[in-house]
């Protein structure tokens with residue numbers, strides 16, 4: 001199921017929240033995104049966890065693995081953005097120097113003619 005396509009009773013796209021109740025710890029659910037007056041729509045994003053530790057532990061391991069994968073992906077994207085920022089900063093410095101040189105040439109032109 002594509003989680004981005006869940007629509008509530010208002011016809012709007014839902015947001016995903018995480019339950020931290022003792023009955024459903026760390027379970028993600030879709031709910032209405034309207035501030036204030038929600039339509040009350042709630043639907044599990046994934047089946048509620050089985051309370052059996054033999055089932056729960058592998059499921060939690062999967063969740064941890066998914067989050068670690070996501071964190072690695074984010075760290076990679078951040079490193080790419082940092083690299084782009086450094087490149088842009090370098091280009092910015094070069095452009096400022098070129099602009100300064102251009103102004104210097106213009107001033108020299110008017111002084112020396």
Ligand SMILES: [Zn+2]
Pocket residue numbers: 008009010011012032033034038039040041
């Ligand atoms: Zn709604």
